[in-house]
Amino acid sequence: MPIDDSCETLVRTWAEWLKDAPAEQCFFVRGGGTKLALLPWEVSEDRDLPIELRRPQKDAARPPREICTEKLTGIIEYRPAEFTITVYAGTPVSEVMAVLNAHGQYLPFESPFHVATYDEFDKAQSGRQTNDLGNSSSRRTQSANRTTVGGMVAAGINGPGRLKHGGLRDFILEVRYIDGSGEIRRGGRRVVKNAAGFDIPKLMVGSCGRFGVIVDATFKVFPKPRDYLTLHFIPEQLGGTIEIVTTLLTHPWDLDAIEILADSSVLVRLSGHSEALLKHGQRIQSRLSKYYCSFLTGAQQHQAWSAHSDWIWGEPNSTLLKVPLSLRRIFELDEALEELDIRRVYGSAGNVAWLQWETVLEQQAGRLKRLHRQLLELRLQGQIVQGPCAHHFSGASNGRPFFDRLKSVFDPHGRLGFV
Amino acid sequence: MSMNSPTISTAELLTKLREIFPPERILSKRGQLAAYESDGLTIFQQRPLAVVVPLEIEEIAATLRLCQQYRVPYVPRGSGTSLSGGCVPHAEGIVIALHRMNRILQVDPVQCVAVVEPGVINLEITKAAAHFGLYYAPDPSSQQVCTIGGNLAFNAGGAHCLKYGMTSNHVLGAKVVLPSGDIVELGGASLENVGPDLVGMFVGSEGLFGIAVEITVRLLPKPAAFHTVLAGYPSLKSAGDAVAQIVASGLLPGAIEIMDSLSMEAATRAVGVEYPPQAKAVLIVELDGTTESVELEKVQLQQLIEASEATATLVAANAEQRAMIWKGRKSAFSAVGLISPDFLVQDCVVPRTKLGQVLEEIEQLSIESGIRVANVFHAGDGNLHPLILFDGRVEEELIRAEALSARIITLCIQHGGSITGEHGVGMEKRQFMPDLFGNSDVEFMRQLRLAMDREEVSNRGKMFPDGEAPALRLVGLHPLESQGIASRM
Numbered sequence: 001m002p003i004d005d006s007c008e009t010l011v012r013t014w015a016e017w018l019k020d021a022p023a024e025q026c027f028f029v030r031g032g033g034t035k036l037a038l039l040p041w042e043v044s045e046d047r048d049l050p051i052e053l054r055r056p057q058k059d060a061a062r063p064p065r066e067i068c069t070e071k072l073t074g075i076i077e078y079r080p081a082e083f084t085i086t087v088y089a090g091t092p093v094s095e096v097m098a099v100l101n102a103h104g105q106y107l108p109f110e111s112p113f114h115v116a117t118y119d120e121f122d123k124a125q126s127g128r129q130t131n132d133l134g135n136s137s138s139r140r141t142q143s144a145n146r147t148t149v150g151g152m153v154a155a156g157i158n159g160p161g162r163l164k165h166g167g168l169r170d171f172i173l174e175v176r177y178i179d180g181s182g183e184i185r186r187g188g189r190r191v192v193k194n195a196a197g198f199d200i201p202k203l204m205v206g207s208c209g210r211f212g213v214i215v216d217a218t219f220k221v222f223p224k225p226r227d228y229l230t231l232h233f234i235p236e237q238l239g240g241t242i243e244i245v246t247t248l249l250t251h252p253w254d255l256d257a258i259e260i261l262a263d264s265s266v267l268v269r270l271s272g273h274s275e276a277l278l279k280h281g282q283r284i285q286s287r288l289s290k291y292y293c294s295f296l297t298g299a300q301q302h303q304a305w306s307a308h309s310d311w312i313w314g315e316p317n318s319t320l321l322k323v324p325l326s327l328r329r330i331f332e333l334d335e336a337l338e339e340l341d342i343r344r345v346y347g348s349a350g351n352v353a354w355l356q357w358e359t360v361l362e363q364q365a366g367r368l369k370r371l372h373r374q375l376l377e378l379r380l381q382g383q384i385v386q387g388p389c390a391h392h393f394s395g396a397s398n399g400r401p402f403f404d405r406l407k408s409v410f411d412p413h414g415r416l417g418f419v
Numbered sequence: 420m421s422m423n424s425p426t427i428s429t430a431e432l433l434t435k436l437r438e439i440f441p442p443e444r445i446l447s448k449r450g451q452l453a454a455y456e457s458d459g460l461t462i463f464q465q466r467p468l469a470v471v472v473p474l475e476i477e478e479i480a481a482t483l484r485l486c487q488q489y490r491v492p493y494v495p496r497g498s499g500t501s502l503s504g505g506c507v508p509h510a511e512g513i514v515i516a517l518h519r520m521n522r523i524l525q526v527d528p529v530q531c532v533a534v535v536e537p538g539v540i541n542l543e544i545t546k547a548a549a550h551f552g553l554y555y556a557p558d559p560s561s562q563q564v565c566t567i568g569g570n571l572a573f574n575a576g577g578a579h580c581l582k583y584g585m586t587s588n589h590v591l592g593a594k595v596v597l598p599s600g601d602i603v604e605l606g607g608a609s610l611e612n613v614g615p616d617l618v619g620m621f622v623g624s625e626g627l628f629g630i631a632v633e634i635t636v637r638l639l640p641k642p643a644a645f646h647t648v649l650a651g652y653p654s655l656k657s658a659g660d661a662v663a664q665i666v667a668s669g670l671l672p673g674a675i676e677i678m679d680s681l682s683m684e685a686a687t688r689a690v691g692v693e694y695p696p697q698a699k700a701v702l703i704v705e706l707d708g709t710t711e712s713v714e715l716e717k718v719q720l721q722q723l724i725e726a727s728e729a730t731a732t733l734v735a736a737n738a739e740q741r742a743m744i745w746k747g748r749k750s751a752f753s754a755v756g757l758i759s760p761d762f763l764v765q766d767c768v769v770p771r772t773k774l775g776q777v778l779e780e781i782e783q784l785s786i787e788s789g790i791r792v793a794n795v796f797h798a799g800d801g802n803l804h805p806l807i808l809f810d811g812r813v814e815e816e817l818i819r820a821e822a823l824s825a826r827i828i829t830l831c832i833q834h835g836g837s838i839t840g841e842h843g844v845g846m847e848k849r850q851f852m853p854d855l856f857g858n859s860d861v862e863f864m865r866q867l868r869l870a871m872d873r874e875e876v877s878n879r880g881k882m883f884p885d886g887e888a889p890a891l892r893l894v895g896l897h898p899l900e901s902q903g904i905a906s907r908m
Contacts, residue, residue: 189836203616206615402597
């Protein structure tokens with residue numbers, strides 16, 4: 001598909017805004033608005049936030065100006081034989097997934113806002129479904145459909161598929177963006193391999209809009225696995241969970257995903273030829289025979305993964321904190337959180353903790369403060385993805401001098417993102 | 420002396436360096452410096468003022484502070500295998516040789532990571548991890564000698580990038596010394612991260628953002644099974660067509676490589692690998708994964724190859740045969756030295772579907788220029804390695820070879836590709852950066868570099884087209900100089 005004129009007009013308009021606005025004027029990008037923690041408090045649903053949960057403003061008299069990408073949509077170029085797709089930033093992730101799915105391809109990091117793996121199943125089912133794990137698989141449907149490609153990149157959040165093939169950072173090839181001075185720029189290249197120039201596309205992943213307004217992005221895509229099989233291990237204690245995951249990681253089993261659920265049970269996903277999966281699963285089960293294990297296929301499998309995703313993303317009145325971690329440190333974090341009444345699951349074989357609690361405005365600032373202290377003590381970092389907060393990064397802050405020097409070029413007046 | 424010249428004399432510089440390093444780790448005699456005058460791209464040569472050999476991070480930080488203070492250019496160097504002139508020294512600068520910072524600090528089989536110093540040889544990581552059934556995936560052809568620090572700086576690739584990605588996809592964290600001497604930690608041991616991917620931005624910055632002094636890499640479980648097939652074809656195009664069919668089938672092989680007849684001839688002479696007689700090209704396809712999946716996929720692959728124009732097929736029956744196929748492939752670069760007195764290794768990328776067309780156009784350019792070109796490439800990701808064969812003793816043949824090389828790079832840009840897939844820009848390709856990115860974006864990248872290094876002392880002369888050229892040609896004027904692209908100091 002060629003470049004869309006109306007989209008390009010929008011892009012030029014925003015570039016002019018940034019060029020013409022005074023240095024004090026801040027901007028923020030709103031895609032689908034699915035990650036309210038990443039938006040300024042002025043546009044979040046609750047305008048009566050306690051003062052300590054409001055975002056600091058660069059200039060109190062000059063509220064940040066919104067750049068809304070909801071009309072910046074469309075697939076610019078899709079070349080299935082090249083394994084690449086280029087899309088405008090405001091395109092819903094669900095649309096991209098549907099187009100890829102039609103060609104037997106997908107984004108392997110699995111944006112958690114859309115469970116691409118089970119598209120066909122989603123289409124076959126309608127309405128709400130209550131699954132075996134007691135959750136509903138439709139609560140996040142609306143949010144998932146609104147999540148945009150730009151928001152996905154800016155938030156830098158991966159799903160369970162991160163474990164095997166890599167994360168969003170590993171699949172973004174090129175990005176077009178407007179820098180803080182209003183210049184339309186491009187970084188990377190639309191080919192699956194490139195070593196020329198600085199890797200600006202990777203920098204944009206997780207940047208929360210602080211380096212530029214993403215206009216479009218190109219991704220590497222992969223052929224979608226033919227089939228999946230999920231093994232559900234249920235150990236009695238967290239120690240058993242860690243042993244299961246350790247065993248899984250140290251064998252050449254080519255696993256698609258390993259997720260530790262809130263009850264310490266473990267979801268293990270295999271992918272490939274249907275004929276091979278059962279045999280493969282049995283081999284894994286036999287190696288871990290001291291733990292109870294059930295095989296999930298079809299609807300059961302779909303429901304288990306949807307419930308897991310819903311647990312993380314499906315609670316509208318909750319606060320969600322992402323904490324990068326390692327399997328060895330799960331006990332440490334668990335112990336530190338014991339008194340804080342925080343629910344958690346561990347994704348990608350313990351490489352990320354999702355901490356969640358019901359948002360009570362009066363308690364929120366105190367809880368965030370305690371958590372920040374705990375993370376600092378553990379030398380961990382966290383990012384608030386949902387829920388009210390004054391600062392969406394928490395805990396240790398690594399790489400600050402490097403960040404600041406980059407920021408001084410991408411956005412010399414500090415107008416993008418939050419101060 | 421240029422505007423950017425050091426503000427310190429050589430004697431004073433050596434005195435200052437002696438405050439950081441013991442005498443035995445400062446090399447400044449002519450004979451000691453000879454080995455550091457060039458890298459894998461030998462057409463660029465330059466003797467530095469001195470070489471320092473750090474063993475500790477603080478020694479590097481102190482050296483970088485010194486260089487920044489007195490505007491002394493420095494070049495970090497591992498094994499010096501760069502094929503883009505990435506670690507060619509500067510005449511007024513020093514080399515920071517990192518080869519003795521070669522400790523593997525940690526192999527964590529549970530987290531599946533290794534923490535290593537920059538001077539660790541790529542293959543040594545896999546050897547250290549093998550005990551745990553793990554390996555380090557990026558495998559540049561020079562993996563037996565190249566260092567991980569250099570791999571990180573130039574975002575090295577290898578034969579398995581389509582499925583497994585490049586170095587940047589396997590570096591999770593790094594402790595780095597910025598050109599200011601500040602030590603910062605980027606990323607970590609986790610697969611996940613919060614905030615912008617700073618380590619991703621650092622990887623591939625060609626030493627312009629500083630030096631990585633501790634690197635955390637991801638290790639993968641060694642696949643349980645491999646299935647390696649070598650198939651002969653009557654033409655490069657028919658081999659390329661087979662690649663398209665394999666990719667379209669939904670298979671995701673670990674590697675898809677193509678060698679042409681000149682490359683085969685060279686590899687046969689170098690390491691004794693035999694290829695199907697009369698084949699004008701061979702395709703190497705490797706499946707990897709679980710035993711069950713490879714068993715099924717190999718049937719599918721066999722059907723695809725049978726349906727192609729393959730004239731002969733060899734399936735590696737054991738690990739030795741697999742190793743031999745790869746030995747032939749990985750020796751191809753150096754092996755062409757047996758069929759040509761001199762050669763240039765090119766590295767560029769085209770969209771995979773343009774492979775056949777671009778190869779035909781390269782062949783035409785070769786005929787027009789009277790310079791032979793051997794082709795060996797990572798077909799799965801469109802990464803071409805035309806080997807431009809010439810005889811430097813023949814008057815102006817190097818100049819014609821360079822001109823052909825430039826035309827090939829331009830061709831790849833015109834087809835929507837890139838000027839480098841895995842060797843980096845270095846000195847060799849800096850003049851093509853504006854063609855690839857446009858002047859404005861190249862200038863923007865230069866501003867990023869200046870934000871990190873206001874004096875431009877870190878690996879000066881690399882990546883950006885208008886930088887000083889620190890290198891000289893062996894005899895007479897270098898072709899790049901004659902074209903006004905490079906200049907002598």
